Amino acid sequence: MSVLVEVGDLVKTYGSGDAETRVLKGLDLVLEEGDLAALLGPSGSGKSTLLTILGTLMQPTSGRHSMLGEDLTRAGDAALTEFRNRHIGFVFQFHHLLPDFTALENVIFPTAIAQGRETAGARARGEDLLERVGLADRMDFRATQLSGGQKQRVAIARALMNQPELVLADEPTGNLDRESASQVMALIAEINQQEQTTFLISTHDEKIAAACRRQIKVVDGKTVSD
């Protein structure tokens, strides 16, 4: 197995002066290709902050961050945007689907952005993905016409659309009932198994954590156990 993501001595402080909050205090973490890892830690420990940095949506205050051998702390906004599009998928606690678009249109969004239009090939892959998440009969429903669990499954399909190496999920089951939560987790495990996609999932749910092969704990701005 080879290294996919590596962060070292990662520091993130919010604000400045008296209001300065040090959230990450020299955190180290390595994710291997094919990892299925849970990110644990008390509320406010910095899990979302770490995922945001790993997702290249925010730069760390200091420290190293590389993925697929590329040093991401030096890249500019345009390069990071393209990198995200190709290599990283997101699933958030709130589905964040585009409300005026259908399920299928939401799923193929990342590919349409890369290709400049919605190609037939992209549509075919989008339909495949929606079938796999069990929403073959909901493809042309507007995002607003879906249930919470259905929306979250659409969001997972969208995260997988461009076959990213890394999917970052921030409390993906936080808003779902037990039943839907375990369905979503089973789906993630299945995709990880079949496509070797690396998942890092922040969660407060012991069952979700137990379903992962790795458990990473953030305490006081550092990773403690693995």
Added chain:
Amino acid sequence: MLYAIKIAWRYLTASKAQTGLLVAGVATGVFVFIFMSALIGGLAVYLVQQTVGDISHVTLEAPSRDAGLLLPEGVEAQLVQQKARGQRDTLRSAEAFLPAISAMAGVKAVSPQIVGNGFVIRGQSRAPVSVTGVEPDKVSAIADLQSRLIAGDTVLTNNAVLVGKSLAEDLGIGVGQVIRLQSDRNVERSLVIAGIFKVGVEALDARAAFVSTATARTLFALPQGLSRVEIKLDDLNQADEFAVRLAAETGLKATPWTQGNAQLLSGLRAQANSGNLIKGFALVTIVIGVASALLLSTYRRRPEIGIMRAFGAPRGFVVAVFVLQGTLIGLLGGLLGAGLGYLALSPFPLPENITSGSLPIDVRQGAYGLAIALTTIGAILASILPARAAARVDPVSVIGQ
């Protein structure tokens, strides 16, 4: 780009009522723009028509011959120049040019004339008149006397004269009656009133008499030559250029109608300027309306914009989505406003044929293309600020919500 258009269109159609109102607002501004263009343009056509319709567009006269000054260089001299000479300026060579001038493109009519002053005498009454000798077949070439005739006809035989209504009333004469015409050369002729006209211009109606050139030659003792040549053009706006060309080609003095009508022209300019001001306000209103609507929309869609950015939409893509919305709104509002403007203005009669009292609106001068183009450009400019605000949305700030 295709995908940005799709999203822009989806956003516009997602809230149909809001987009409809916005487009209607833009269309209203465009309508005002077109209405003002047609009104100001129509007024200009109408006023020029009223003023210039019955006068010469370019008049050829003999160049004023100033006495040549022969002085050795470096010598200073005081000079008194006598301007008014007893001798009359006549065009001796003009007749040779007439066929060539008539044949020039853009010339509608050419009327060689002999003019002078005199008195109409009827019993004890004497009325001063300016006498114009025209060729009998060109009576209506410059001022359309034929259509302004209220009695008699315009057949100018060698003892016929045409006078205006006011003059006829002052002297108490009618068609078929005889008057005596005495010229300032002291030649007197008895002439029969062939027709009476009413042009509506006091200078013509009260103080003008039209006779044939042959009659004028005897009255003013001018056996050959001409006093002036009046020329009417197809397009009176060409008069300035035409005069310059004629002067160069004939060596004569060519005066365009614009020279004697500076007040009219500056009035028209002032009118056009105030029209432009109103049109400018209409455009500014459009720009502000589109900008505020789009700014509101970027604010409402902040979470979505953040998500698009997270999934790899470049800033330029977000800018394109919002600028395209502005473009579509401008284009739709422009087309709608222009279409409605055309439909609303078409029933108005053209200013050339209106009866006095009604609005001189010229549907041809609605400047539809310009209105659509300026509106679209304005809407694009208006969308730049909201689009840039949208592109600056930080995904991190909206994802947590």
